[in-house]
Amino acid sequence: xxxxxxxxxxxxxxxxxxxxxxxxxxxxxxxxxxxxxxxxxxxxxxxxxxxxxxxxxxxxxxxxxxxxxxxxxxxxxxxxxxxxxxxxxxxxxxxxxxxxxxxxxxxxxxxxxxxxxxxxxxxxxxxxxxxxxxxxxxxxxxxxxxxxxxxxxxxxxxxxxxxxxxxxxxxxxxxxxxxxxxxxxxxxxxxxxxxxxxxxxxxxxxxxxxxxxxxxxxxxxxxxxxxxxxxxxxxxxxxxxxxxxxxxxxxxxxxxxxxxxxxxxxxxxxxxxxxxxxxxxxxxxxxxxxxxxxxxxxxxxxxxxxxxxxxxxxxxxxxxxxxxxxxxxxxxxxxxxxxxxxxxxxxxxxxxxxxxxxxxxxxxxxxxxxxxxxxxxxxxxxxxxxxxxxxxxxxxxxxxxxxxxxxxxxxxxxxxxxxxxxxxxxxxxxxxxxxxxxxxxxxxxxxxxxxxxxxxxxxxxxxxxxxxxxxxxxxxxxxxxxxxxxxxxxxxxxxxxxxxxxxxxxxxxxxxxxxxxxxxxxxxxxxxxxxxxxxxxxxxxxxxxxxxxxxxxxxxxxxxxxxxxxxxxxxxxxxxxxxxxxxxxxxxxxxxxxxxxxxxxxxxxxxxxxxxxxxxxxxxxxxxxxxxxxxxxxxxxxxxxxxxxxxxxxxxxxxxxxxxxxxxxxxxxxxxxxxxxxxxxxxxxxxxxxxx
DNA sequence: AGCTTTCAACTTTTT
DNA sequence: GTTGAAAGCT
Numbered sequence: 001x002x003x004x005x006x007x008x009x010x011x012x013x014x015x016x017x018x019x020x021x022x023x024x025x026x027x028x029x030x031x032x033x034x035x036x037x038x039x040x041x042x043x044x045x046x047x048x049x050x051x052x053x054x055x056x057x058x059x060x061x062x063x064x065x066x067x068x069x070x071x072x073x074x075x076x077x078x079x080x081x082x083x084x085x086x087x088x089x090x091x092x093x094x095x096x097x098x099x100x101x102x103x104x105x106x107x108x109x110x111x112x113x114x115x116x117x118x119x120x121x122x123x124x125x126x127x128x129x130x131x132x133x134x135x136x137x138x139x140x141x142x143x144x145x146x147x148x149x150x151x152x153x154x155x156x157x158x159x160x161x162x163x164x165x166x167x168x169x170x171x172x173x174x175x176x177x178x179x180x181x182x183x184x185x186x187x188x189x190x191x192x193x194x195x196x197x198x199x200x201x202x203x204x205x206x207x208x209x210x211x212x213x214x215x216x217x218x219x220x221x222x223x224x225x226x227x228x229x230x231x232x233x234x235x236x237x238x239x240x241x242x243x244x245x246x247x248x249x250x251x252x253x254x255x256x257x258x259x260x261x262x263x264x265x266x267x268x269x270x271x272x273x274x275x276x277x278x279x280x281x282x283x284x285x286x287x288x289x290x291x292x293x294x295x296x297x298x299x300x301x302x303x304x305x306x307x308x309x310x311x312x313x314x315x316x317x318x319x320x321x322x323x324x325x326x327x328x329x330x331x332x333x334x335x336x337x338x339x340x341x342x343x344x345x346x347x348x349x350x351x352x353x354x355x356x357x358x359x360x361x362x363x364x365x366x367x368x369x370x371x372x373x374x375x376x377x378x379x380x381x382x383x384x385x386x387x388x389x390x391x392x393x394x395x396x397x398x399x400x401x402x403x404x405x406x407x408x409x410x411x412x413x414x415x416x417x418x419x420x421x422x423x424x425x426x427x428x429x430x431x432x433x434x435x436x437x438x439x440x441x442x443x444x445x446x447x448x449x450x451x452x453x454x455x456x457x458x459x460x461x462x463x464x465x466x467x468x469x470x471x472x473x474x475x476x477x478x479x480x481x482x483x484x485x486x487x488x489x490x491x492x493x494x495x496x497x498x499x500x501x502x503x504x505x506x507x508x509x510x511x512x513x514x515x516x517x518x519x520x521x522x523x524x525x526x527x528x529x530x531x532x533x534x535x536x537x538x539x540x541x542x543x544x545x546x547x548x549x550x551x552x553x554x555x556x557x558x559x560x561x562x563x564x565x566x567x568x569x570x571x572x573x574x575x576x577x578x579x580x581x582x583x584x585x586x587x588x589x590x591x592x593x594x595x596x597x598x599x600x601x602x603x604x605x606x607x608x609x610x611x612x613x614x615x616x617x618x619x620x621x622x623x624x625x626x627x628x629x630x631x632x633x634x635x636x637x638x639x640x641x642x643x644x645x646x647x648x649x650x651x652x653x654x655x656x657x658x659x660x661x662x663x664x665x666x667x668x669x670x671x672x673x674x675x676x677x678x679x680x681x682x683x684x685x686x687x688x689x690x691x692x
Numbered sequence: 693a694g695c696t697t698t699c700a701a702c703t704t705t706t707t
Numbered sequence: 708g709t710t711g712a713a714a715g716c717t
Contacts, residue, residue, distance in 0.1 A: 360703080
């Protein structure tokens with residue numbers, strides 16, 4: 001995206017410094033540019049700004065967005081100032097608040113962060129069931145309650161059905177477990193800081209003095225607790241900049257609420273609302289389709305996107321017989337554009353193409369067709385690196401180092417790899433620990449443990465405990481990437497982890513792949529221990545040296561490693577949800593049928609609120625495309641072995657593709673084509689472009 | 693009855 | 708590619 005100068009709306013958003021500001025950033029309207037430039041502006045001396053970098057906080061939803069933001073700011077204000085900014089996710093901000101001031105809530109600074117699998121197994125245990133699906137439904141409900149700001153007591157009193165009452169009771173047990181483990185879940189990373197700031201005004205004041213201006217990205221995705229947290233963070237006179245787009249709110253199902261946008265003008269009467277309506281991404285044909293669809297939703301704030309990138313190619317609707325045919329047609333289209341037969345511009349590389357769909361399982365036929373056509377592709381989403389069993393094994397060990405009271409981590413580490421400590425021993429140990437109200441790790445060294453366990457089990461446990469203590473000591477003393485790597489490799493050797501992988505996997509190739517993941521993980525941890533020479537724009541700096549234990553503290557929040565370069569030039573297959581914030585020159589929207597998009601489980605009417613969110617999803621999909629968009633519709637859908645009639649999505653008609661197309665003046669068209677030819681010619685001649 | 697095999701279905705997902 | 712349910716086998 002190239003924005004030669006800032007447009008008036010963007011400028012207004014950047015220059016507005018003296019009251020809260022809501023930037024309604026339409027798709028592709030240059031919102032990251034606004035945020036980064038506003039940060040730079042806040043650092044300038046004079047009129048209300050003149051802040052130090054450490055007084056500015058920029059909050060995002062994903063680590064990836066935070067990293068991107070930091071990069072973009074760095075390019076603007078330099079690495080030194082950028083490194084002092086607080087650019088982080090809501091959750092890592094929460095971790096920071098809790099590690100610094102969580103003791104006011106009775107939380108030890110070394111608390112553990114549980115991932116979603118840990119939570120599932122705790123709930124299975126607390127609810128006495130082996131049914132993972134049931135446990136996950138509890139987890140889901142509990143998370144929604146927490147996101148609304150309810151604790152178990154509140155949940156118990158407002159439970160409407162028997163199911164909810166049961167879930168609320170299990171939630172109470174769950175809360176008790178977390179407290180005992182000195183562990184928090186992801187929702188607590190918002191909820192507990194909120195409690196911290198509201199119950200301890202001096203802590204709130206400390207942070208309000210620290211952060212003079214907070215910027216929030218993707219504001220429409222905030223949930224009720226995040227809203228309250230933000231409110232407390234900025235304080236009564238707080239000044240902030242919220243950037244978001246009500247039309248791109250697609251996370252209602254996980255607690256995000258547009259109420260947060262509605263409430264903003266009420267809670268902050270001096271709120272300045274600035275819409276960004278110029279789109280720098282898509283052609284007019286694509287934007288018109290997007291606007292036609294989204295205008296059918298009730299509007300919170302009026303906004304119509306426009307662009308001056310020209311009419312462009314018409315949006316295409318491809319009718320397909322079934323899923324396989326759809327995939328073939330999509331691949332055919334990709335090939336045609338790639339060969340330069342259909343669309344002009346940006347077609348040489350496969351990374352210019354994306355196929356988007358509603359649900360993950362729709363990727364399959366496309367994967368097959370792309371493989372058959374020898375086109376490189378990558379499926380976004382799927383299992384993340386840190387969800388792999390081998391990585392979670394190692395993380396459990398690291399978590400246990402950080403927090404000896406983390407019983408779930410203890411159980412995983414003590415049994416992986418197997419070291420002759422079995423169910424029986426652990427059950428006895430657990431009973432003992434429960435009786436004395438201590439953690440499993442503490443119980444291990446108790447004098448009286450010998451009276452309930454045999455000598456062999458006792459020796460095994462003690463050896464494990466001693467190893468953990470020794471390992472913890474080393475992890476504290478080891479700084480810098482080289483030392484860290486050496487230490488971590490020694491650890492893997494000590495516990496025989498490579499052997500463990502081979503023992504537990506029939507397939508040698510799979511075991512080797514797992515081991516290679518482990519090596520990637522070790523390299524990654526070691527690298528974050530720093531002390532390396534980092535060359536950055538000619539500046540040579542030594543990165544900050546950290547101990548292994550410090551690095552381990554940050555792992556729970558991270559979900560993906562940087563992607564490998566080899567994966568880069570590939571067609572992207574992605575869900576619509578995962579595509580938000582991204583763009584591609586050429587996009588295929590797949591399976592745009594009733595029941596799929598909009599999604600519905602059964603036949604029949606879909607409630608209006610749901611349709612609206614599905615419509616926003618369609619809108620997000622359309623606005624990912626820069627130059628060309630093809631919407632494919634199935635005539636028949638596979639259902640079991642038979643095909644059933646499939647109905648095109650209402651959203652296809654809503655695009656109103658046959659209305660309003662501005663027929664290009666033939667003379668205009670000629671002029672445009674000439675310009676394009678000239679542009680191509682000048683790109684070919686190796687002369688440097690004076691305007692570049 | 694308890695086990696294995698087969699068959700179909702499959703929301704969206706970050707922290 | 709995985710999982711849950713239902714049918715089939717011992």
